[in-house]
Amino acid sequence: MIDADASTHSPATDLRITRTLSSNRVWLAAGRRAAVLGEAFRLLGYLPETCLGQQVQWRRLSEDARNAAEQAMLGAQGAKLEQALESALAEIAAYLEACAAEKLQPNLRKLRERWASGEMELGKVGIELRQSLNDMRAQRRHRDLAEQIGRSVKLSDYPDTYPARRRTRKLIAVLGPTNSGKTHDAFERLAVASSGVYLGPLRLLALEAFTRLNEEFCVRASLLTGEERRIVEGSRVTASTIEMLDPVREVEVAVIDEIQMLSDPDRGWAWTQAVVGANAREVWLLGASSAEPAIVALAARLGLTLEIRRKTRKHPLVVGEALASNPGGALRRAKPGDAFIVFSRRDALNLRDDLLGLGKSVACIYGALSPEVREREAHRFADGDADILVATDAIGMGLNLPIQRVVFTAVQKYDGVKRGDLSVSLLQQIGGRAGRFGHRDEEGVVAGLTPNEHRVVVALMKSPQPPVEASGFQITAGTAYLEQIAEMSGDNRLEALLSLFMLHADCGDGFFTPYVPEEQLARAAQLDRLKKLSLPLKHVFSMAPMASQNETIDGVWRAWAYAANQGKRITLDFLPKSARKASLEEAETTVRLLAAYRWFGYRLPELFVDYELADEHLAPWIGAVDGHLRSRYKQGVGGGRKGIPSWYWPRKS
Numbered sequence: 001m002i003d004a005d006a007s008t009h010s011p012a013t014d015l016r017i018t019r020t021l022s023s024n025r026v027w028l029a030a031g032r033r034a035a036v037l038g039e040a041f042r043l044l045g046y047l048p049e050t051c052l053g054q055q056v057q058w059r060r061l062s063e064d065a066r067n068a069a070e071q072a073m074l075g076a077q078g079a080k081l082e083q084a085l086e087s088a089l090a091e092i093a094a095y096l097e098a099c100a101a102e103k104l105q106p107n108l109r110k111l112r113e114r115w116a117s118g119e120m121e122l123g124k125v126g127i128e129l130r131q132s133l134n135d136m137r138a139q140r141r142h143r144d145l146a147e148q149i150g151r152s153v154k155l156s157d158y159p160d161t162y163p164a165r166r167r168t169r170k171l172i173a174v175l176g177p178t179n180s181g182k183t184h185d186a187f188e189r190l191a192v193a194s195s196g197v198y199l200g201p202l203r204l205l206a207l208e209a210f211t212r213l214n215e216e217f218c219v220r221a222s223l224l225t226g227e228e229r230r231i232v233e234g235s236r237v238t239a240s241t242i243e244m245l246d247p248v249r250e251v252e253v254a255v256i257d258e259i260q261m262l263s264d265p266d267r268g269w270a271w272t273q274a275v276v277g278a279n280a281r282e283v284w285l286l287g288a289s290s291a292e293p294a295i296v297a298l299a300a301r302l303g304l305t306l307e308i309r310r311k312t313r314k315h316p317l318v319v320g321e322a323l324a325s326n327p328g329g330a331l332r333r334a335k336p337g338d339a340f341i342v343f344s345r346r347d348a349l350n351l352r353d354d355l356l357g358l359g360k361s362v363a364c365i366y367g368a369l370s371p372e373v374r375e376r377e378a379h380r381f382a383d384g385d386a387d388i389l390v391a392t393d394a395i396g397m398g399l400n401l402p403i404q405r406v407v408f409t410a411v412q413k414y415d416g417v418k419r420g421d422l423s424v425s426l427l428q429q430i431g432g433r434a435g436r437f438g439h440r441d442e443e444g445v446v447a448g449l450t451p452n453e454h455r456v457v458v459a460l461m462k463s464p465q466p467p468v469e470a471s472g473f474q475i476t477a478g479t480a481y482l483e484q485i486a487e488m489s490g491d492n493r494l495e496a497l498l499s500l501f502m503l504h505a506d507c508g509d510g511f512f513t514p515y516v517p518e519e520q521l522a523r524a525a526q527l528d529r530l531k532k533l534s535l536p537l538k539h540v541f542s543m544a545p546m547a548s549q550n551e552t553i554d555g556v557w558r559a560w561a562y563a564a565n566q567g568k569r570i571t572l573d574f575l576p577k578s579a580r581k582a583s584l585e586e587a588e589t590t591v592r593l594l595a596a597y598r599w600f601g602y603r604l605p606e607l608f609v610d611y612e613l614a615d616e617h618l619a620p621w622i623g624a625v626d627g628h629l630r631s632r633y634k635q636g637v638g639g640g641r642k643g644i645p646s647w648y649w650p651r652k653s
Contacts (some may be wrong), residue, residue, distance in 0.1 A: 041115055171304050177317075263469060317442070336384075356634075365395055449648070530565035545595075572597070
């Protein structure tokens with residue numbers, strides 16, 4: 001802000017000494033009109049030494065006192081002020097010349113306003129201009145890099161990066177509801193194939209496929225997941241998790257389960273990769289009918305023949321009645337063959353405890369359990385050792401269980417941010433587990449616990465599932481893409497490379513889209529602080545299946561990363577002393593850490609040197625978890641409010 005009383009017209013070449021107000025202070029300032037490279041502007045600024053005082057104090061002074069103060073300051077600092085002005089003008093001239101020479105386009109309007117504002121500290125003009133020049137150079141480099149990445153990383157060419165592109169393939173989509181025999185048909189095809197692979201969304205499903213193929217279909221099959229390998233001599237079929245796709249291995253038949261997960265916001269990229277990269281003559285796609293538009297679009301884009309086989313349920317599925325008007329009464333009406341659905345580990349354990357208190361025998365399944373323990377709990381229910389199953393939506397995919405009635409104790413689910421209504425597809429997928437073919441002759445029943453839940457269950461069971469989108473299929477930043485971008489950018493920071501991939505990969509028509517999980521970005525930022533880690537090592541650590549929301553697991557992950565940065569071998573020193581005395585939570589966490597150690601051991605055996613020992617240690621910890629779940633002791637935290645059990649969530653509208 002300029003003091004208007006002191007402002008008068010002066011020639012363009014004349015030096016002006018004036019007062020200016022800045023930061024609630026009054027300064028003696030110098031100004032001049034100038035023109036450099038055809039750019040006319042006015043420069044007005046001050047030096048810290050020329051402060052005349054605070055505005056409030058200055059206004060109290062008489063005009064004579066002000067003039068006297070100005071003249072005194074002019075005598076003391078005038079020459080220095082004029083020199084600073086001349087230096088600032090020279091800095092501006094050099095700046096504009098550099099911009100012209102380098103074809104940079106500074107925001108001259110904004111700069112001129114800044115120079116004329118009277119808020120410029122003349123001694124800092126050069127510093128600010130050099131920063132501006134560096135910023136423009138960086139922006140230009142970023143634009144050039146973005147254009148280079150866009151020219152080089154074309155997602156429309158994604159299918160061409162896989163060997164499968166160079167062979168004749170056929171897609172066979174087997175679509176229908178749960179309990180329609182899709183998986184059975186696929187296993188029958190694998191049984192007669194010369195070679196094949198099953199790709200499922202969970203270790204548990206891969207384990208189930210491994211067991212069924214070997215025992216039920218008499219097929220020599222091996223198991224290959226991120227954490228476990230069971231190689232059967234002479235096997236011609238491999239059961240794997242979806243992320244373990246081997247795009248190089250040629251097989252006759254590939255089976256991709258739960259194909260509707262193409263639309264999954266977190267893991268959809270793995271299904272995109274599997275469909276595009278499965279190196280098989282026949283690629284079987286199993287899943288819900290809602291996936292048909294996406295499958296048709298992918299087949300057309302890949303130029304593949306598509307056969308669609310539509311299936312119907314083997315047993316009828318009906319919507320029953322609410323169990324009771326209140327949750328307590330509903331539990332007393334539980335009967336053998338019931339599966340009670342909750343949506344958290346806490347609720348699963350608390351409901352288990354309440355059912356045990358009523359004299360029921362209970363099996364319990366939730367996401368934090370290892371596949372081995374889930375399988376044991378499933379067998380307890382299937383074999384009749386437990387009459388009732390308490391489970392989270394972990395049973396929604398796979399798990400061939402003799403469930404007669406599925407009872408929803410809640411119709412809302414917490415997604416990490418807020419509670420939201422269950423989707424049509426999720427509720428129907430879970431509800432479809434009732435009346436599994438080959439287990440029970442009667443029809444499957446779906447119900448809500450109380451009328452509050454039952455009304456929602458009725459509505460969602462009648463609703464059609466929304467179709468899976470036929471575009472926007474996710475592609476993740478693989479090592480090849482990251483190394484390509486690193487070479488172009490000269491930057492080895494993982495966070496920067498992932499961000500560049502997200503921002504600048506050429507999406508073309510948007511059929512394929514780049515995807516980087518937020519958790520991976522957050523981990524990348526942590527890993528970039530470890531200066532000795534190579535890019536491939538950082539990439540492996542960023543993808544580790546270790547839940548960051550668990551403080552213990554996240555702490556171990558950081559410790560492993562620090563050890564790898566120092567070149568140290570990583571051992572099993574994180575293990576507690578005794579599985580026998582461990583709590584359920586401690587045993588669960590240890591099993592998950594051992595699984596993570598095995599995951600790393602497959603990828604970085606030179607660092608994670610105790611892989612074989614990890615296998616040996618796993619059994620007692622799995623046994624500890626299993627023992628807790630089999631016991632009749634309470635495992636939950638209890639609680640509740642106003643007579644409402646802690647596992648019951650009244651619906652919020």
